[in-house]
Amino acid sequence: MTFPSDLEIARSASLKPLRTIAGSVGIPPHLLEPHGDDVAKVKLGAIEELADRPRAKYVVVSAVTPTSLGEGKTTTTVGLGQAFSHLGKKATVALRQPSMGPTFGIKGGAAGGGYAQVVPMDVLNMHLTGDFHAVTAAHNMLAAVLDNHLYQGNASGLGPHDISWRRVMDVNDRALRHIVVGLGGRVDGVTRQTGFDITAASEVMAILALARSLPDMRERLGRIVVGYRPDGTAVTAEEIRGAGAMAAILVHALKPNLMQTLENTPVLVHAGPFGNIAHGNSSVVADLIGIRTGDYLVTEAGFAADMGAERFFNIKCRASGLVPDAAVIVTTVRALEVHGGENLRKQIENIRLHGVTPVVAINAFPGDTHAEHAAIAEIAASEGVRSAVCNHFTEGGKGATELAEAVAEAAEEPQGFRFLYPDAAPLREKISTVATRVYGADGVDIAPAAEAQLDRYERNGFGNLPVCIAKTHMSLSSDPTRTGAPTGWRLPVREVRASVGAGFIYPLTGEMRTMPGLGANPAAHDIDIDADGNIVNLS
Structure with missing residues (x-):
């Protein structure tokens, strides 16, 4: 049967x-x-x-x-x-x-x-x-406000090559990983390179998941860092007046x-x-x-x-x-x-x-x-x-x-729950603690660019945040081909990004795709509806 x-x-x-x-x-x-x-x-x-x-x-x-x-x-x-x-x-x-x-x-x-x-x-x-669509809309609202902020004179002084806020959609589409916006005439905006991530990778999604209340969500949205000035100071969603509209879109989604x-x-x-x-x-x-x-x-x-x-x-x-x-x-x-x-x-x-x-x-x-x-x-x-x-x-x-x-x-057993590290520990110490105690690494190798990013985050007051290390899920190590419980390796950190609104710093240890692509025979080829409108071939 x-x-x-x-x-x-x-x-x-x-x-x-x-x-x-x-x-x-x-x-x-x-x-x-x-x-x-x-x-x-x-x-x-x-x-x-x-x-x-x-x-x-x-x-x-x-x-x-x-x-x-x-x-x-x-x-x-x-x-x-x-x-x-x-x-x-x-x-x-x-x-x-x-x-x-x-x-x-x-x-x-x-x-x-x-x-x-x-x-x-x-x-x-x-x-x-429709919660995912609300996150998509809120995220892209901030992107629109940001590009309009640049077009209207860039009063915040954002560095044109140091803008971190991209756009999102809830579809696998590799063609949107890297794009150029603002093409056309002067009225079409400021030309710059950017891209799309999948909605699940949005910092707004992480905020939705970590907020305790509507006021907490509103405050977190305001703390989102959209980019940096040439002097290294952060520019936030609150500063460019984009956070309120985002909160309005997300009221129901929370x-x-x-x-x-x-x-x-x-x-x-x-x-x-x-x-x-x-x-x-x-x-x-x-x-x-x-x-x-x-x-x-x-x-x-x-x-x-x-x-x-x-x-x-x-x-x-x-x-x-x-x-x-x-x-x-x-x-x-x-x-x-x-x-x-x-x-x-x-x-x-x-x-x-x-x-x-x-x-x-x-x-x-x-x-x-x-x-x-x-x-x-x-x-x-x-x-x-x-x-x-x-x-x-x-x-x-x-x-x-x-x-x-x-x-x-x-x-029913007595629990002695404890965090792995204190809030006050330096970011490098937090990364090393997770790498050595949880992953089993011998240590951490931080690339020069990542070192500079860590310094910038700590200067901006983000050093008390926990870390969320982006690595492969297919291995305890950073190498997806290493099975078991590998020893004798070091964790390479090539880049470090900040989700300040969500409330964590995320070091990248490999090539992390934030916008997946479709395979040769994706489920989208087979999912359909029948004559009565029922969805078929969904697994």
Whole structure:
């Protein structure tokens, strides 16, 4: 018998009214703004209104270094959330919103999979309530204000070759990576070279994910640095009077979106910052609401524990003030066939560096053997951590109850959560700390241009910000071809950029594509609609 597709499973789901879903975790109807039958915005007033309720256990789901096929982290997050109901507990799941670039590219959608999905999956993957479009519009509004500022005389004194603000769109389009604007006559603007990034890479997206409130978002937008004067001082969005219009565009987008899983577990879907050059986590406001809605709040951090989880701990938790109670490390047989047991051991260590108890989730795939699962469990046991084999893809929440039990036990243990470095540490020290302690590098080699950039940021008062190191997700090292847990290498930093509004500095360690391209046979070739207007061939 052929296993049904994700879309077929999603369309056979029995959905409950969102008022019922919200009511099951104590969110009253007056805090909801319906968007059709299957999605609702949750008003930001919920943060204050629910504040006196008990705090849920806070669980972050991460992974070992992935293979090119992915290891099922979102599916495991959804499956774990569903599993708690089988134990008589209430859970809420918090996830990033998928970018349509990868959805129409190679990766496909990001609603989970099999019987551990967020539904309706086509609604989730196809721009949902328009938050991505609002981010796109706000980002490009600032770009328009900036170019008009140059055209109208450049009162701020921006250096023409030191402008850092580009444009964005939520489509994979390599032809827009490098462009020239202002061509034509004098009235068509100032001619200069710039380019497009994908919306998920926008600093505005990172701000949406890290802001705690509307005033906080407005302040962060004002702090965005659009470029520098010849003397090295920063020019901000506030200074060129672009931040207010951006905030007006984003008022509605700051409200998280409420959906449900196949088993009617509440899901807060919000924001979608890039996992390479940003922190790769869903929003702070969703977590501030979800943390008061039941027994467990389960959220996902992008890529492996050396990337998404490290940024969850050192960037997101700094912004939210929330402290995690446990962490899940998703692994698969195929991942350890590529990276070996030492990678799992190192990712366990990376979680423990922050004083958090890890649990290993062995995501089962067809063709796995009991002996292979037992070998992974033995590695976990040798490190003194719990593990569980999960079959949530084929069985839903029932297939992840063993994992839920292990997570519940881990979350009851005393936690000694700690940041990896203090705010006051110099930027170079922060970079070195992450490189040596989390990645396993022997040290850091900073290029002369990056040295100058670090100096400029510290002179501008940005030195107290955390760092978000942009590197490959396919290796613990900066070299995607090095598997396992590499030793005897140094982290090369070729460039350093500043997301001052979002609140982090991001060093680049390799060629980071902020605007993906389409492959020879992208999903966009096959996604279509049928005669009734239903989306088909979405995976």
